[in-house]
Amino acid sequence: MNTHADPHPPSSLPHGLKPMSGRSFNEPHRTATPLELLYDLTLVVAFGVAGGQAAHLMVDGHVVAAIIGFLFSMFAVCWCWIGHTWFSSGYDTDDWGMRLLTLLQMLGVMVMAAGMPRLFHGLPEGHLDNGVLVAGYVLMRVSLILLWLRAARGDGEKRKMALRMASLLILVQMGWVAMAAADLSLPTVVASYFVLFLLETVGMWWVARHYGPTRWNAHHMAERFGLLAIITFGEGIIGTMAAIQAVAAKQGWTFDVGMIGFAGLTLTVGMWWVYFTVPNAQLLHARPRKLLGWSYMHMVVFAAIAGTGAGLHVAAYLVEGESRLGMVGTVLSIALPVGVYLLMVYAIFVYLAPGRHRLYAGLLTGSGILLALAVGMAAAGISLNACLLVMMLAPWVTVLGYEWRGHRDIDARVAVAETETGGAMH
Numbered sequence: 001m002n003t004h005a006d007p008h009p010p011s012s013l014p015h016g017l018k019p020m021s022g023r024s025f026n027e028p029h030r031t032a033t034p035l036e037l038l039y040d041l042t043l044v045v046a047f048g049v050a051g052g053q054a055a056h057l058m059v060d061g062h063v064v065a066a067i068i069g070f071l072f073s074m075f076a077v078c079w080c081w082i083g084h085t086w087f088s089s090g091y092d093t094d095d096w097g098m099r100l101l102t103l104l105q106m107l108g109v110m111v112m113a114a115g116m117p118r119l120f121h122g123l124p125e126g127h128l129d130n131g132v133l134v135a136g137y138v139l140m141r142v143s144l145i146l147l148w149l150r151a152a153r154g155d156g157e158k159r160k161m162a163l164r165m166a167s168l169l170i171l172v173q174m175g176w177v178a179m180a181a182a183d184l185s186l187p188t189v190v191a192s193y194f195v196l197f198l199l200e201t202v203g204m205w206w207v208a209r210h211y212g213p214t215r216w217n218a219h220h221m222a223e224r225f226g227l228l229a230i231i232t233f234g235e236g237i238i239g240t241m242a243a244i245q246a247v248a249a250k251q252g253w254t255f256d257v258g259m260i261g262f263a264g265l266t267l268t269v270g271m272w273w274v275y276f277t278v279p280n281a282q283l284l285h286a287r288p289r290k291l292l293g294w295s296y297m298h299m300v301v302f303a304a305i306a307g308t309g310a311g312l313h314v315a316a317y318l319v320e321g322e323s324r325l326g327m328v329g330t331v332l333s334i335a336l337p338v339g340v341y342l343l344m345v346y347a348i349f350v351y352l353a354p355g356r357h358r359l360y361a362g363l364l365t366g367s368g369i370l371l372a373l374a375v376g377m378a379a380a381g382i383s384l385n386a387c388l389l390v391m392m393l394a395p396w397v398t399v400l401g402y403e404w405r406g407h408r409d410i411d412a413r414v415a416v417a418e419t420e421t422g423g424a425m426h
Contacts, residue, residue, distance in 0.1 A: 023215055033088075035098075039102055044231055046109050051310035052310070055313035084147075087214075221291065225280065232309075251320070283417055328379050
């Protein structure tokens with residue numbers, strides 16, 4: 001373990017190059033940097049484009065194509081972000097090299113966002129036009145490869161691990177480029193990309209297990225993931241308001257328009273509250289081996305948050321009279337991502353704090369009943385406003401349960417985790 005008191009040795013320049021010797025797992029007061037927050041803002045653009053494109057396809061009746069394009073885009077962006085976050089948590093030197101390579105990451109996100117419309121537009125015809133999106137993905141991974149090579153040079157203790165990480169990334173990126181250039185059928189391309197995704201995720205897990213663990217800070221990681229969740233929630237609010245304003249411009253500020261905004265905001269605040277009931281930092285610090293699984297599960301969480309925003313866009317289109325999806329499909333476009341989100345937050349907590357969870361199973365069941373009720377109401381021809389009112393209550397079941405009893409149980413589980421032998425060791 002690196003125990004240097006100062007992870008950033010002095011340099012002749014304010015942001016001159018520093019050796020990436022690695023930061024301590026137990027470094028106190030480790031927080032997100034302004035550069036990391038700036039980087040996260042580019043993901044707002046990508047999430048917004050993915051959600052908007054998915055909503056357009058859904059209201060046109062191309063539901064399967066919308067889901068495929070949305071999941072493909074979200075996974076690609078989130079996975080690159082996670083890789084950079086793992087690295088920066090352990091090696092961020094805030095020198096000009098780190099800043100410029102992070103700029104390259106941000107450029108890659110923007111290129112991916114620019115390529116998303118072409119990807120979505122081709123899917124209904126069975127064509128995967130993803131050359132620009134893959135170019136952005138590879139650009140982000142090139143940045144990470146260079147960072148791992150810097151770490152291999154500066155961190156002798158983790159040199160083998162850093163070189164294996166870089167080698168794995170180089171191999172997989174060659175596969176991405178080959179698949180993007182090949183003229184293959186859509187099923188073949190999708191299957192190939194699934195293999196590449198699997199190779200990269202499993203490969204990183206294998207390298208970390210056999211040559212790691214990687215350097216990272218639990219409180220920093222929890223803050224970074226939490227901040228991205230907040231930003232994603234914010235994108236949903238902004239996107240919802242933009243959609244509402246488009247409807248209001250044609251129909252005026254009616255009760256139906258206002259209800260979409262009220263339900264969207266109430267739903268978003270409830271989902272935000274649910275996320276921060278889980279003490280991720282304390283549990284990760286006590287159980288560091290859970291990091292990889294915890295990170296992977298968050299990709300589904302981020303996709304579900306953005307998917308909820310896309311569903312609210314679909315609801316606005318229905319009110320505007322420009323949707324072929326119908327009432328049931330519109331309600332499902334919101335209820336499904338909300339249900340997936342709640343399920344994954346509970347799954348993350350159970351993963352970090354295993355044991356009997358009767359209270360949480362009951363709360364999750366209550367939320368599921370409300371979501372199913374909203375879908376049933378839509379099938380019965382009840383108004384969208386009433387369905388939205390029921391759906392927005394789903395996360396608040398957990399909020400009330402946490403405030404009533406859950407917080408004491410969670411505190412007890414954190415205490416047990418912190419007293420486990422070796423729990424705080426990396």
